[in-house]
Amino acid sequence: MGVEKGMKRMIKLNVNGEDYEVAIEPHDTLIKVLRDYLGLTGTKKGCDYGGCGACTVVMDERTVYS
Amino acid sequence: MPVFRPQEYITPTALSEALSILQENGDRAKIVAGGTQVYETAMRGMIAQAEKIVDIEKLGLSYIKEDNGHVRIGAATTFTEILDSTLLEKVCPLMVDAVNHIRPLQVRNAATVGGSICSGLPVFDIPTTLLALDARVKAVSSKGERSLDLGGFFLDYFLTELKPTELLTEIEIPKLSADTKTAFMKLERTYVDLPTVNTAVKLTLEGGKCKVARIALGGVARVPIRAKKAEKRLEGKGLTDGSIGDAAEETAKEVKPIGSIHASAEYKREMCMVLVKRALTKAAGKVSGG
Numbered sequence: 001m002g003v004e005k006g007m008k009r010m011i012k013l014n015v016n017g018e019d020y021e022v023a024i025e026p027h028d029t030l031i032k033v034l035r036d037y038l039g040l041t042g043t044k045k046g047c048d049y050g051g052c053g054a055c056t057v058v059m060d061e062r063t064v065y066s
Numbered sequence: 067m068p069v070f071r072p073q074e075y076i077t078p079t080a081l082s083e084a085l086s087i088l089q090e091n092g093d094r095a096k097i098v099a100g101g102t103q104v105y106e107t108a109m110r111g112m113i114a115q116a117e118k119i120v121d122i123e124k125l126g127l128s129y130i131k132e133d134n135g136h137v138r139i140g141a142a143t144t145f146t147e148i149l150d151s152t153l154l155e156k157v158c159p160l161m162v163d164a165v166n167h168i169r170p171l172q173v174r175n176a177a178t179v180g181g182s183i184c185s186g187l188p189v190f191d192i193p194t195t196l197l198a199l200d201a202r203v204k205a206v207s208s209k210g211e212r213s214l215d216l217g218g219f220f221l222d223y224f225l226t227e228l229k230p231t232e233l234l235t236e237i238e239i240p241k242l243s244a245d246t247k248t249a250f251m252k253l254e255r256t257y258v259d260l261p262t263v264n265t266a267v268k269l270t271l272e273g274g275k276c277k278v279a280r281i282a283l284g285g286v287a288r289v290p291i292r293a294k295k296a297e298k299r300l301e302g303k304g305l306t307d308g309s310i311g312d313a314a315e316e317t318a319k320e321v322k323p324i325g326s327i328h329a330s331a332e333y334k335r336e337m338c339m340v341l342v343k344r345a346l347t348k349a350a351g352k353v354s355g356g
Binding site for chain 2: 007009029056062063
């Protein structure tokens with residue numbers, strides 16, 4: 001769409017005991033990283049703004065919207 | 067709709083670093099704390115100008131402490147931390163009471179007190195509560211710091227006194243005297259929805275009479291407001307069904323509610339009266355704070 005892309009950044013994360021290293025963009029949300037980059041589609045996107053709770057994950061022992 | 071495509075996500079570890087990013091970039095930098103509001107704002111195309119996202123999570127702004135006369139809450143303190151605070155439970159139970167009315171655990175775990183204020187929305191519970199508590203906020207920039215009365219902080223939807231170069235770092239609440247009673251109430255469609263109307267009240271008593279009254283309301287106008295005429299009606303009087311009823315009716319008279327798809331202006335006006343009456347009655351029946 002001609003939109004300028006931001007600087008990608010490598011991050012490390014551990015999901016359900018597996019280590020991953022992935023390049024993400026500044027506006028990426030956790031659910032996008034999980035589903036689109038890592039292919040872990042168990043987490044679902046519902047309302048897409050943090051209202052319905054479908055995207056809930058446990059991150060660093062905190063229950064949050066992804 | 068303008069697309070949100072920031073070029074950089076920065077997580078400064080020192081306050082000075084965060085402030086110089088804000089100084090250099092102005093409104094091209096967007097501050098994020100818990101991230102519960104910013105994503106929706108971005109999706110609606112409202113912060114498309116943001117080139118840099120500044121995450122303030124690692125600046126040590128999560129704390130709740132007291133000194134002589136004040137309770138100080140760091141801007142990045144989450145709602146869960148408010149609920150877990152034995153200090154607040156003791157010296158400012160109204161804050162705990164209000165946060166108890168925000169149910170989604172996912173929000174409590176991420177959303178912050180500072181974010182709730184800086185979003186500049188009139189429907190959140192924290193701003194209403196802090197208005198009733200006569201809170202002030204500390205705004206810091208590379209050029210210095212300001213202490214702002216929350217009473218004049220909110221200007222319009224999404225608009226506050228805070229400059230793009232400033233970071234809100236701390237909320238300062240004057241300690242409540244032993245004779246102070248408080249209560250929080252809200253009307254909501256569902257347990258997880260934002261309130262249609264919310265109210266927080268604070269009553270300081272002296273010799274059985276109400277010396278100072280604070281009645282704050284959210285969801286009514288374009289900014290969180292105080293019902294100052296109703297407060298005056300209550301001051302100098304005992305807390306009886308009569309004086310409480312008068313203050314509630316005065317509230318309904320002085321507010322100028324904005325209708326929405328959830329509630330008409332007339333309905334909101336009626337609800338302001340009902341909620342203020344219930345909140346004042348609840349506060350009057352309780353001792354010291356809670």
